[in-house]
Amino acid sequence: xxxxxxxxxxxxxxxxxxxxxxxxxxxxxxxxxxxxxxxxxxxxxxxxxxxxxxxxxxxxxxxxxxxxxxxxxxxxxxxxxxxxxxxxxxxxxxxxxxxxxxxxxxxxxxxxxxxxxxxxxxxxxxxxxxxxxxxxxxxxxxxxxxxxxxxxxxxxxxxxxxxxxxxxxxxxxxxxxxxxxxxxxxxxxxxxxxxxxxxxxxxxxxxxxxxxxxxxxxxxxxxxxxxxxxxxxxxxxxxxxxxxxxxxxxxxxxxxxxxxxxxxxxxxxxxxxxxxxxxxxxxxxxxxxxxxxxxxxxxxxxxxxxxxxxxxxxxxxxxxxxxxxxxxxxxxxxxxxxxxxxxxxxxxxxxxxxxxxxxxxxxxxxxx
Numbered sequence: 001x002x003x004x005x006x007x008x009x010x011x012x013x014x015x016x017x018x019x020x021x022x023x024x025x026x027x028x029x030x031x032x033x034x035x036x037x038x039x040x041x042x043x044x045x046x047x048x049x050x051x052x053x054x055x056x057x058x059x060x061x062x063x064x065x066x067x068x069x070x071x072x073x074x075x076x077x078x079x080x081x082x083x084x085x086x087x088x089x090x091x092x093x094x095x096x097x098x099x100x101x102x103x104x105x106x107x108x109x110x111x112x113x114x115x116x117x118x119x120x121x122x123x124x125x126x127x128x129x130x131x132x133x134x135x136x137x138x139x140x141x142x143x144x145x146x147x148x149x150x151x152x153x154x155x156x157x158x159x160x161x162x163x164x165x166x167x168x169x170x171x172x173x174x175x176x177x178x179x180x181x182x183x184x185x186x187x188x189x190x191x192x193x194x195x196x197x198x199x200x201x202x203x204x205x206x207x208x209x210x211x212x213x214x215x216x217x218x219x220x221x222x223x224x225x226x227x228x229x230x231x232x233x234x235x236x237x238x239x240x241x242x243x244x245x246x247x248x249x250x251x252x253x254x255x256x257x258x259x260x261x262x263x264x265x266x267x268x269x270x271x272x273x274x275x276x277x278x279x280x281x282x283x284x285x286x287x288x289x290x291x292x293x294x295x296x297x298x299x300x301x302x303x304x305x306x307x308x309x310x311x312x313x314x315x316x317x318x319x320x321x322x323x324x325x326x327x328x329x330x331x332x333x334x335x336x337x338x339x340x341x342x343x344x345x346x347x348x349x350x351x352x353x354x355x356x357x358x359x360x361x362x363x364x365x366x367x368x
Contacts, residue, residue: 020055020062027051028248042170042320044247045313049163052255059260064253067205070217072249074204076312077222078197079238079246080319080329081229099334102291102306106335109283110134110308111350113276118356121272123153125356129347131157131273132280133339134308137254143343156266159257161277165309166254166317168281173321176300190234197236200225218312219333250312284308297327305331 032047040046055062114132117123123131130144137158144154190196200221207213207220228234238246263270288306292299301324307314311332318328339346 017062020060024051024055024060024062024252027054028252032248040170040174042166042247042317044244045251045316045320046166046170048248048251049166049255050251052252053163053258054255056256056258057260057263060256061259062256064249064256068249069253070204070208071201072246072253073218073312074201074207074221075238075242075246076250076316077204077218077220078200078225078236079243080312080315080325081222081225082236082238095330098291098295099331102287102331103335103338105287106134106284106306106308107339107346109287110280113280113283115355117272117276121269123269124149125351126347127153129350130154130343132276133343133347134161134280134284134335137162137310140339140343147344147347152262152265153269155257156262156269157273157276159254159262160270160273161280162254162309162313163258164274164277165281165307166313169304169307169309169314169317170321172285173300173304173317173323176303176321177298178300178322188235189237192234193236194239196228196234197225197238198242200236201242247316250316254313280308298324301327304328307332311336 028044028048028051030047031050032044035043035047110132111129114125114128117132118125118128126147126149127144130140130147130149131154133140137155140158141151141155144151203221203224204217208217210216210220213219225236228236266273284306285303288303289299291297291306292302295302297305300321301318304314304318304321304323305328311329314332315325315329317323318325
């Protein structure tokens, strides 16, 4: 408004933003409560994500503060690691060939879906592959942007898939029987737990500065806490309020990515992205069924282990739905490291394959 000094404008903006945050949090809590009443798994995560999508898509410019999201990643790592035990590490070490085989199979499926998207929609080759790779969504967007690909389309593909995976795995995991390995013998909680658990989560604020380690904010606290748990030194417990906040912050971070700008720029691609997302989820579920058929892993754990989502969201759903968390983390971690560390090399290698030069090619590599 004319005649309004900068301080007044700043104050009005702060008030408006505070009201938006209050409305967003109220919506997230309300949806989470409603989902909890009908016993839907991971209700805080889903409620916050749905609220975030509604606000982000309606034009809100709210963003989860970076320190809050990093702390949530650290808390997720600690929460996940409290499910560890000494026997788990032995089992994981013995199954490394299977972990590698499942990772390769999932990446082949993702690449194939990216190729089909390129052929049918005109999305450039590198964008189609980066958008289809199941790794860390944020990392894929950053890598794509640095490599000259259209990060907006990659973001849409990654975040649509992430939201769809969260919804689908939470729904199907709720309908399947609990894993026998999920019912661990009771252990005495250390009296140091109320101090150590938050401290380990807070390490994420330092760990996140390790740029070469993907998801360092979650993995460093997870590894430290896993060592404590797996060696039998102590058994930690994450307070319920901290767990709820962790679920909620991660859900909001995913949901608020669906901004009006992102959706408006690539609105024509949404049907194709949704179809490709459903196909990737279904084929990944098929791989999970093969894992269940040829190993002694229960069906819920097998489906979560093969789910093409981010490690923290899938692991949180695994805990909430009483799956074998250690097995899920093992499969998801191997795939995440493979995709994030070797993603650019893999994409460059795939771009040299002759299949991109088939007749009917619709877009050059750098078209968007």
